[in-house]
Amino acid sequence: xxxxxxxxxxxxxxxxxxxxxxxxxxxxxxxxxxxxxxxxxxxxxxxxxxxxxxxxxxxxxxxxxxxxxxxxxxxxxxxxxxxxxxxxxxxxxxxxxxxxxxxxxxxxxxxxxxxxxxxxxxxxxxxxxxxxxxxxxxxxxxxxxxxxxxxxxxxxxxxxxxxxxxxxxxxxxxxxxxxxxxxxxxxxxxxxxxxxxxxxxxxxxxxxxxxxxxxxxxxxxxxxxxxxxxxxxxxxxxxxxxxxxxxxxxxxxxxxxxxxxxxxxxxxxxxxxxxxxxxxxxxxxxxxxxxxxxxxxxxxxxxxxxxxxxxxxxxxxxxxxxxxxxxxxxxxxxxxxxxxxxxxxxxxxxxxxxxxxxxxxxxxxxxxxxxxxxxxxxxxxxxxxxxxxxxxxxxxxxxxxxxxxxxxxxxxxxxxxxxxxxxxxxxxxxxxxxxxxxxxxxxxxxxxxxxxxxxxxxxxxxxxxxxxxxxxxxxxxxxxxxxxxxxxxxxxxxxxxxxxxxxxxxxxxxxxxxxxxxxxxxxxxxxxxxxxxxxxxxxxxxxxxxxxxxxxxxxxxxxxxxxxxxxxxxxx
Numbered sequence: 001x002x003x004x005x006x007x008x009x010x011x012x013x014x015x016x017x018x019x020x021x022x023x024x025x026x027x028x029x030x031x032x033x034x035x036x037x038x039x040x041x042x043x044x045x046x047x048x049x050x051x052x053x054x055x056x057x058x059x060x061x062x063x064x065x066x067x068x069x070x071x072x073x074x075x076x077x078x079x080x081x082x083x084x085x086x087x088x089x090x091x092x093x094x095x096x097x098x099x100x101x102x103x104x105x106x107x108x109x110x111x112x113x114x115x116x117x118x119x120x121x122x123x124x125x126x127x128x129x130x131x132x133x134x135x136x137x138x139x140x141x142x143x144x145x146x147x148x149x150x151x152x153x154x155x156x157x158x159x160x161x162x163x164x165x166x167x168x169x170x171x172x173x174x175x176x177x178x179x180x181x182x183x184x185x186x187x188x189x190x191x192x193x194x195x196x197x198x199x200x201x202x203x204x205x206x207x208x209x210x211x212x213x214x215x216x217x218x219x220x221x222x223x224x225x226x227x228x229x230x231x232x233x234x235x236x237x238x239x240x241x242x243x244x245x246x247x248x249x250x251x252x253x254x255x256x257x258x259x260x261x262x263x264x265x266x267x268x269x270x271x272x273x274x275x276x277x278x279x280x281x282x283x284x285x286x287x288x289x290x291x292x293x294x295x296x297x298x299x300x301x302x303x304x305x306x307x308x309x310x311x312x313x314x315x316x317x318x319x320x321x322x323x324x325x326x327x328x329x330x331x332x333x334x335x336x337x338x339x340x341x342x343x344x345x346x347x348x349x350x351x352x353x354x355x356x357x358x359x360x361x362x363x364x365x366x367x368x369x370x371x372x373x374x375x376x377x378x379x380x381x382x383x384x385x386x387x388x389x390x391x392x393x394x395x396x397x398x399x400x401x402x403x404x405x406x407x408x409x410x411x412x413x414x415x416x417x418x419x420x421x422x423x424x425x426x427x428x429x430x431x432x433x434x435x436x437x438x439x440x441x442x443x444x445x446x447x448x449x450x451x452x453x454x455x456x457x458x459x460x461x462x463x464x465x466x467x468x469x470x471x472x473x474x475x476x477x478x479x480x481x482x483x484x485x486x487x488x489x490x491x492x493x494x495x496x497x498x499x500x501x502x503x504x505x506x507x508x509x510x511x512x513x514x515x516x517x518x519x520x521x522x523x524x525x526x527x528x529x530x531x532x533x534x535x536x537x538x539x540x541x542x543x544x545x546x547x548x549x550x551x552x553x554x555x556x557x558x559x560x561x562x563x564x565x566x567x568x569x570x571x572x
Contacts, residue, residue, distance in 0.1 A: 012030050017144055022137050024121035030079045030107075031114055034058050035074065040117075048095040065095055075117050079104045089124070100125045104162055107490050112528075159229040161207060162214025170228025170236055174287045177225055183241035184225070184280045187251065187310070187545055188294035190302065191258070192272045194233040204506060209262060209397055210273065216257040236291070241279065251275055251310040274301040275310035282486075283313050293317070327380040330366050330396055335389060342397040343416070343562035347555040347569065351546055355571065357447070357533075359416040359555060360398050362390055365455045382420075391423045395435055398446065403439035403563050416447040416477060423461060429468035443473030448496060451479045463494070470495050478534075481521060503536020503556070509545050519549055 009205050018025045018038065024046050027038035035058045047054075059068035078085050087103040102124045108116040112267045122137070122310040128287055157169035165173065177184060191213065210233065217235065219229050240488060258273045274376035276297025284290040297313040300306070311317075334340055340362060345356040364372045381387040398415050419428075436443050448469060470476055477498035507516045518534075525532040534546050537556030546554060560571070 002042060010351060017141070018146070020481050021120075022140065023203060024123075026119045026121065027108075028058070028117040028119070029114070030075070030117050032073050034117065043121065046094060046121065067093060074105065078117055079115055080105050082107050092121075098125050113535065121387040122412050124291070156300055159214075160212055162217075162229045164217065164235070165226055165228035167228060170226055170230055171287065172240075173226040173228075174290070175234075177238065178290075183282075184290075185239050185241055185247055186280070186290050186294045187237040187259075187276075188238065188240065188253070188276045188291070188298045189235040189254065190274050190298050191233040192274055192302065194271070197269070197271070203504070204511070205264065205269075206262060209269065211272075212262050213258065216260070217254070220250075220253060220257070223253075230419060236294070245276065249276070251308075255309045262414070265300055274298050276301060276313065279311060285516070292382060315451075324380060326369065327372065327377055330369050331364075331377060331381060331386055332374075333447050334364055334366060335386075335393070337367065339366055340390070340393055342401070343564055344401075344568045345555050345562040346560050346568070347413075347553055350543065350552050350554055353414055355411075356553060357414045357416065358568065359535075359562075360394055360418070363562070364392055366507055387420060388423055391417075391419060392431070394418075398411055399435045399441060401437045402441050402445060405572075406441070409569070411572055414445050414447050414475065416449050418449045418451060418479060424462040424465045428465050429472060432469065432474070433472050444475065447475040447477050449479040449498075449500065450478045450562040455496075466494060477531075479535075496528070496530055498531040500532060500533045500535050501551075506534050506536045506542055506556070508544070509542060515545075521552060524548055 013232050019040050021040065021042060022044035025038065025040040026036055026043055029037050035056055036054045039054045040052070041051075043054075054062065059071045061073065062068075074085060077083075084107070085105045087101075087105070090103060092101040095221070100123070102122045106118040106120075108118050110116065127486045129199040129476040131476055132192060132556060145468075157165060159166040170251075174186075191209075194206065194209070194554050197209060213235075214229065217237070221227055223239060225240060227235065227237045229475055230236045230364075237254070239247070241247075254275065255273065262269045262271065276294045276299070278284055278290050278294035278297060283293050293313040296317040296373075297311050301309065301311045301316045305479055341364075343361045343363045345361060347359065349356045361377075361392065364373060364377055366372050378387070378390075381390055381500040399418055402415060432441065432446075433443065433450075435447070441528040450466075466476055477500060478496060479500045480501045480502040499521060501518060505514045505518050506522075509518060509523045522532060524530070532551055533555065534551050535560045536554050537543055537546065537554040539558060542556075543554065543558060
């Protein structure tokens with residue numbers, strides 16, 4: 001039995017192919033009395049009817065009872081035996097008379113278990129043209145599939161903003177090259193003070209700058225094995241080893257390209273960069289180390305404002321900076337001194353303006369460092385190995401707070417907890433279940449959010465953990481959906497309940513590309529029957545746009561900032 005692709009992009013390609021095929025294509029819902037769900041334009045032409053007259057109906061609504069009985073028997077046989085049926089010749093009644101048709105019927109199963117029957121019908125009444133039609137059809141179909149496959153492959157490998165390799169593909173190339181036993185130098189490049197551009201002039205200008213940098217780096221692509229954008233304003237360049245003098249000249253060439261003023265309308269913007277270099281195998285024994293050490297060298301340049309815009313890695317750079325060390329040490333005492341606190345950001349139904357859920361967020365006020373941003377201490381906790389302790393703390397506090405709500409307030413909403421891939425060991429499900437039992441909670445009141453990023457990888461262990469959690473009754477959500485370049489592939493691997501649209505799309509919805517993605521994500525949610533939440537809603541205009549396209553659940557500063565639990569209680 002054939003599985004339909006889960007990716008919106010792949011489905012779109014198939015639907016486009018189906019609509020433009022020179023053969024008639026129909027699809028029946030085997031679980032719903034074999035009612036038609038697809039009837040392409042060629043079928044309309046063959047049968048001389050409108051697809052709207054067929055969709056939602058079955059053979060008994062159109063054909064004679066005898067003819068409909070024949071089709072039903074054939075269709076049921078295809079589904080029951082799970083076999084393709086090839087009917088080389090059969091008489092078929094149309095609104096323009098009877099034709100001789102060649103029909104192929106294929107069993108199909110959707111990812112949610114629903115069964116469909118896909119049919120391909122060719123009018124072969126004019127036998128003299130039949131062979132040529134079949135040949136042309138096959139050739140056309142193969143060409144279209146080849147072209148679309150090539151496009152999909154390129155999309156999966158390319159950063160859509162800069163047209164360079166994306167992080168995933170760069171890492172693949174890097175892994176492959178390090179297996180060749182050759183020597184390489186990795187250049188890790190970060191734009192200086194790029195955040196200031198975004199904060200001062202907006203993300204649209206920031207995106208323009210990144211595109212321009214991508215174009216400039218593309219002009220020297222022949223120097224490198226691969227160039228990739230691996231983060232917001234971070235790039236990686238892999239060069240087969242030359243002499244140190246040659247590498248120095250390459251870095252100077254890169255620097256000259258970056259610092260060339262960028263002209264936008266009547267303004268000139270200047271930007272610089274910091275580069276860190278690490279060598280294989282002299283510095284690192286694998287790809288992960290090579291990236292890490294080059295990153296260390298880049299931060300050394302950035303922090304120390306070195307005369308040269310680049311530096312080669314050395315062992316001293318591998319040590320944590322003073323600030324990073326302070327954070328790691330302070331984080332240790334944060335648990336002992338109970339400095340961590342769970343805040344909640346409500347999610348609202350747009351129409352009723354009632355709270356329908358909350359997202360649990362960790363906050364830290366350090367006695368020594370004062371307010372420490374999650375953007376700072378979460379990465380530090382990953383490095384220190386404390387990320388799992390933070391997650392366990394959040395889970396425990398959420399369960400405690402849910403129990404309090406259950407006992408003292410008549411509320412009925414879910415609370416979402418963020419999980420990282422670092423939390424995904426096989427014992428996680430058991431630990432969360434134990435905490436819900438301790439507080440006598442229904443697991444279906446907790447949504448577990450997996451944050452999408454370019455490093456998100458679904459190993460068998462992670463998938464097993466998520467399946468265990470899903471089977472235990474927890475809801476599964478992908479947070480910041482759309483920010484990773486393989487987002488759509490997740491839908492075929494995960495049994496999701498919810499999609500959260502990343503705030504970067506919401507806050508830039510006026511950009512045609514951004515709005516197209518938002519509406520595509522909404523379409524995905526309708527197809528797969530996912531709950532959809534828009535995060536980062538900050539303006540009335542954003543809210544009205546979301547209303548217009550049909551999104552009902554939102555969170556963001558327009559409604560509420562994250563707040564302590566006692567403040568949340570005041571809103572209930």
